[in-house]
Amino acid sequence: MADRLYGMGGVSSGKGRPGRKRYAMAIDLRRCTGCNACTAACKTHFDVPLGEWRIWVMETEVGKYPDTKRYVLPRLCNQCDDPPCIPVCPTQATFKHPDGFVLQRYNRCIGCRACMVACPYNARHLLPDHRRDKRNPRNVADKCDFCVVRVTRGLAPLCVTSCTGGALIFGDINDPESEVARTVRDNKVFTLRPELGTAPQVYYIGLNESIADPEFAFLNRSAQLRERYATFKRNSEVGGEMAGNIDESDMGFFGLVRQGLHNFGTFFAEAPKKFFRGLY
Amino acid sequence: MEGQVIANAFQNAYWGFPIALYFWLVGASAGSFVISTLGWVFGVKKYKPLALFASNTAIVALLIVPVLLIIDAGKPYRFFHLFIFAHWSAPMVWGSFLILTYPIAMGFYSFFVHKENQLWARRLGILAIVLALSTHWYTGVVMQLNPARLPNHTSVAPLLFLTGAYVSGIGLLILCLWLRNFLVTVTARVSPELMADMARLMLYGIVFDLFLLGNEFLQMTYGTGEERTILYEVLLGVFRWPYLYLEIVWGLLLPLIILVIPRTRRSLNGVLVAAFMTATGVYGMRIWWVMASQYYQGHF
Numbered sequence: 001m002a003d004r005l006y007g008m009g010g011v012s013s014g015k016g017r018p019g020r021k022r023y024a025m026a027i028d029l030r031r032c033t034g035c036n037a038c039t040a041a042c043k044t045h046f047d048v049p050l051g052e053w054r055i056w057v058m059e060t061e062v063g064k065y066p067d068t069k070r071y072v073l074p075r076l077c078n079q080c081d082d083p084p085c086i087p088v089c090p091t092q093a094t095f096k097h098p099d100g101f102v103l104q105r106y107n108r109c110i111g112c113r114a115c116m117v118a119c120p121y122n123a124r125h126l127l128p129d130h131r132r133d134k135r136n137p138r139n140v141a142d143k144c145d146f147c148v149v150r151v152t153r154g155l156a157p158l159c160v161t162s163c164t165g166g167a168l169i170f171g172d173i174n175d176p177e178s179e180v181a182r183t184v185r186d187n188k189v190f191t192l193r194p195e196l197g198t199a200p201q202v203y204y205i206g207l208n209e210s211i212a213d214p215e216f217a218f219l220n221r222s223a224q225l226r227e228r229y230a231t232f233k234r235n236s237e238v239g240g241e242m243a244g245n246i247d248e249s250d251m252g253f254f255g256l257v258r259q260g261l262h263n264f265g266t267f268f269a270e271a272p273k274k275f276f277r278g279l280y
Numbered sequence: 281m282e283g284q285v286i287a288n289a290f291q292n293a294y295w296g297f298p299i300a301l302y303f304w305l306v307g308a309s310a311g312s313f314v315i316s317t318l319g320w321v322f323g324v325k326k327y328k329p330l331a332l333f334a335s336n337t338a339i340v341a342l343l344i345v346p347v348l349l350i351i352d353a354g355k356p357y358r359f360f361h362l363f364i365f366a367h368w369s370a371p372m373v374w375g376s377f378l379i380l381t382y383p384i385a386m387g388f389y390s391f392f393v394h395k396e397n398q399l400w401a402r403r404l405g406i407l408a409i410v411l412a413l414s415t416h417w418y419t420g421v422v423m424q425l426n427p428a429r430l431p432n433h434t435s436v437a438p439l440l441f442l443t444g445a446y447v448s449g450i451g452l453l454i455l456c457l458w459l460r461n462f463l464v465t466v467t468a469r470v471s472p473e474l475m476a477d478m479a480r481l482m483l484y485g486i487v488f489d490l491f492l493l494g495n496e497f498l499q500m501t502y503g504t505g506e507e508r509t510i511l512y513e514v515l516l517g518v519f520r521w522p523y524l525y526l527e528i529v530w531g532l533l534l535p536l537i538i539l540v541i542p543r544t545r546r547s548l549n550g551v552l553v554a555a556f557m558t559a560t561g562v563y564g565m566r567i568w569w570v571m572a573s574q575y576y577q578g579h580f
Contacts, residue, residue, distance in 0.1 A: 051290060051292075053289045056288070056289035057287070058285065058287065058288045058289070059285070059286050059287035059288070060283055060284065060285050060286065061283055061284055061286055062282065062283035063282060063283065064282060075289070084426065084427060084428065087367075087369040087370060087425075088369075088370050088371070088372070088425065088426070089367055089370055090361075090362050090365075090366070090367055090370040090372035090373045090376070091358075091361040091362060091365040091366075091367060092365050092367040093361075093365075108358075108361055108365055109354070109355065109358075110353045110354065110355050110358040110359065110361050110362065111353050111354015111355045111358075112352075112353050112354075112372060113294035113295065113354070114370065114372055114422070116292075116294045117294060117295060117426055117429065117574065118425075118426045118428070118429075119428070120427070120428030120577075121580075122289070122291045122577060122578075122580060125292070126292075126294065126354055138354075139354035139355050140354055140355060141354075193428070196427055196428055197427075210283070211283065211285070214506065214576070214577055214579070214580035215505050215506050215509055216283075216285075217285050217288065217579045217580040218509060218576055218577075218579045218580070219509065220283055220284045220285055221284065221285050221288075221579055222284045222285060222286045224286070225284075225285060225286060225287070225288065228290075229290055229578075229579070232290045233290075242292040242293065242294060242296070243295075243296035243297050243298050243299075244292070244293030244294060244295050244296025244297070244299075244570065244571050244574055244575075245292055245293050245296065246293070246296075246518075246571065246575065248518045248575070251518045251519070251520075251521060252521065253521055253525070256521045256522065260297050260567075263296055263297045263298075264297055264298065264301075267297070267298050267351070267352075268351075271351040274351065274356050275356060275357070
């Protein structure tokens with residue numbers, strides 16, 4: 001098990017662009033109740049499809065009964081200063097805004113999903129074809145954008161405004177008087193996976209170093225979560241673009257062949273439809 | 281720390297079996313083309329008669345690739361964005377240009393081989409072989425340049441891809457030549473001795489592939505906790521069938537045994553079985569290489 005000390009470096013060394021804002025978020029986990037109001041607000045506002053998330057809350061129970069403690073960890077795009085998703089994007093559809101946002105140009109994205117494979121935080125997803133409002137972007141990559149449209153109009157991101165415990169603090173970290181700058185300055189802050197050098201701009205206060213580790217998440221899934229996950233994987237072909245989804249409980253020889261054929265089947269069955277679901 | 285994750289978002293694996301097939305096809309094409317150039321570029325005369333067929337096999341294998349990729353994209357009609365909005369730091373852009381130019385160079389090479397123009401066949405052959413190796417090198421790099429994805433993030437990745445390409449390409453070519461022998465006149469047939477000679481070249485690739493996999497195994501065994509966890513999953517866990525059984529045992533060890541025993545390596549049946557095993561076994565490598573890292577991080 002990894003025993004890293006998360007956020008040893010504190011605030012990342014990058015300072016953003018001179019004379020520009022540098023938006024960042026601090027999440028005070030001591031105040032987070034795990035109510036998922038942020039998730040609901042974000043999902044509703046952006047019409048985030050079923051099974052995809054711009055922000056979500058990971059919940060972990062640590063210890064053995066009766067000495068247990070429950071940790072919650074809201075997760076969203078870290079708006080990294082050195083984001084791995086940008087250099088691998090073949091069409092420059094994703095880019096770093098001078099004010100710190102990592103943004104997505106829907107009209108350039110070809111849906112190759114290289115950015116999703118590159119993101120260490122699983123913060124990106126593909127918008128499916130079957131969206132509630134067909135005018136919304138489809139079949140392209142999407143992610144949390146710190147509610148750039150709201151922020152540029154002087155409003156806080158939706159997750160921040162909806163947070164019932166006041167755990168989410170947002171602002172310009174370059175302004176020493178801003179709440180987020182003071183919070184980050186006055187507290188011991190941690191970032192997710194700092195060893196990757198992505199310089200995340202979402203800072204956590206009171207982060208449990210074990211639960212913020214992919215290895216912990218992989219090895220310590222509850223039985224119910226595994227079952228729900230397998231069900232989700234079995235039912236999640238979205239235009240064949242997620243043909244890597246496998247049911248881990250069925251990976252013997254016949255299971256592998258069956259899943260391979262099934263995934264290929266959906267991939268090719270969906271192929272003709274792709275050419276008729278919107279010319280461009 | 282003892283504990284369990286009780287609620288989390290479910291993450292998708294965005295690249296899967298079709299992308300693994302794409303990597304396999306590019307590899308098989310490159311490997312097949314290497315054999316094609318032995319006669320006209322490197323001067324091994326006995327390989328000259330099969331150069332045209334090998335080159336055409338490579339072209340056919342590669343022509344399927346853009347179809348797979350375009351179908352796989354969320355917005356197929358936007359494929360030209362790869363060229364007009366090319367982002368040069370993205371390996372996918374390098375690959376797009378390589379996949380575009382490589383079959384053209386092979387086509388010209390095939391033309392000059394058909395015309396028996398040694399000078400231009402050699403020139404085009406050199407160009408096409410550089411493009412062939414680059415095309416498959418880039419598929420390894422696409423996976424390698426994801427620092428968060430273990431075990432993909434290793435500089436061995438392109439070499440592993442190239443070696444896999446070499447052996448699977450030769451394996452595929454041997455099978456295609458064997459099938460071709462039923463359709464052509466006796467004089468145009470490729471002799472079993474030449475196929476056995478190709479199998480010998482494949483054997484060198486198998487040994488080198490095992491060496492690279494051994495290195496990768498060592499690195500992960502002595503690596504971080506994450507690397508050891510992934511190693512367990514690919515070796516004995518969820519991906520044991522593609523990795524251990526399909527790639528190592530079926531694709532490398534059994535063909536190695538067939539090709540080192542003098543009696544079986546000289547028999548046509550032995551060569552064909554080894555070729556089939558190697559060609560299919562490499563697909564196992566493509567599966568676990570593409571999917572294991574995404575599966576592992578699907579829970580975070």
